[in-house]
Amino acid sequence: MLRGLPLVRGFWNQSPRSVNVSGKCNVCGNLTVFSCDNIERSRETLVCKECGTISRYRSVARGILLAIGELSHVDAYSISELALKDGTSLSVYDTQIPFHARTSYPIPDLLSKCRWIDMHTSVYWPSEPWGIKIGTNTTNQNLEMLTFPDKRFDIVVTSDVMEHVRLDDRAHREIRRVLKTNGIYVFTVPHFRHASATLVRVEITDPVDPSKDRHLMEPEYHGDPNSDSKALCYRTYGTDLDEMLQSLGFTVEYTRQDYPQLGIVNTELFYCRLAK
Numbered sequence: 576m577l578r579g580l581p582l583v584r585g586f587w588n589q590s591p592r593s594v595n596v597s598g599k600c601n602v603c604g605n606l607t608v609f610s611c612d613n614i615e616r617s618r619e620t621l622v623c624k625e626c627g628t629i630s631r632y633r634s635v636a637r638g639i640l641l642a643i644g645e646l647s648h649v650d651a652y653s654i655s656e657l658a659l660k661d662g663t664s665l666s667v668y669d670t671q672i673p674f675h676a677r678t679s680y681p682i683p684d685l686l687s688k689c690r691w692i693d694m695h696t697s698v699y700w701p702s703e704p705w706g707i708k709i710g711t712n713t714t715n716q717n718l719e720m721l722t723f724p725d726k727r728f729d730i731v732v733t734s735d736v737m738e739h740v741r742l743d744d745r746a747h748r749e750i751r752r753v754l755k756t757n758g759i760y761v762f763t764v765p766h767f768r769h770a771s772a773t774l775v776r777v778e779i780t781d782p783v784d785p786s787k788d789r790h791l792m793e794p795e796y797h798g799d800p801n802s803d804s805k806a807l808c809y810r811t812y813g814t815d816l817d818e819m820l821q822s823l824g825f826t827v828e829y830t831r832q833d834y835p836q837l838g839i840v841n842t843e844l845f846y847c848r849l850a851k
Contacts, residue, residue, distance in 0.1 A: 598836035602628045602636045604653035609838030617840040627679030634842040638761035642730045658688040666693040669732040718746035726755045733762040739806040751823045760847040770813035777809045
């Protein structure tokens with residue numbers, strides 16, 4: 576079972592329009608207050624006042640810390656504290672580059688400070704060649720056809736990405752391919768746990784010809800922190816996502832437990848090990 580990190584007792588103050596949770600952030604490591612205007616939107620809006628991360632990013636951080644603890648036997652309360660520790664060499668691929676704006680995603684920057692972690696991120700620029708180097712340890716990648724060699728990474732991270740990947744079955748096979756044996760795939764994604772079947776919003780009638788895609792519902796777009804454009808949502812997963820991952824050789828542990836002391840509320844975590 577996935578472990579929690581209940582080292583700091585959270586203080587919960589909820590009104591009909593706002594939520595305030597005191598605790599310690601598992602990204603920046605600071606004692607802080609997590610706040611948002613509406614608990615129903617806390618997954619995307621419960622912000623750490625110290626580092627600007629949201630609940631979803633702290634759920635990802637929780638998964639990364641669990642994976643590092645499992646693979647390298649290094650335990651830390653926060654991502655920032657990992658730089659103070661020594662561990663077995665690990666390679667990590669996060670499909671999200673770091674950003675610092677109204678909300679922030681500093682996780683790749685913090686992991687890069689660890690001497691023993693080989694950190695890699697990527698962007699998705701369809702007009703540029705796949706695999707081209709964009710910056711330090713950042714390349715242009717299409718999840719449907721990654722340019723990395725087999726068994727390249729110990730940990731792969733995606734956060735609300737797979738609903739936007741047109742051929743997600745290929746993408747999941749690629750993630751499996753680039754993971755080492757016993758590697759761990761950590762991710763979040765919009766989904767229904769009460770539904771067995773994925774809600775298909777866009778039907779792919781011809782994998783090689785996107786112009787033949789059929790919209791079965793009104794198009795839905797989500798914000799993309801990597802650009803000013805919006806990303807089309809192709810699907811909302813059901814529990815058949817678990818079955819698909821299991822068919823690829825993953826064991827799937829799913830949690831949606833609140834950790835108010837970490838500022839994690841109404842947020843899922845998929846923690847998938849690649850079996851031997």
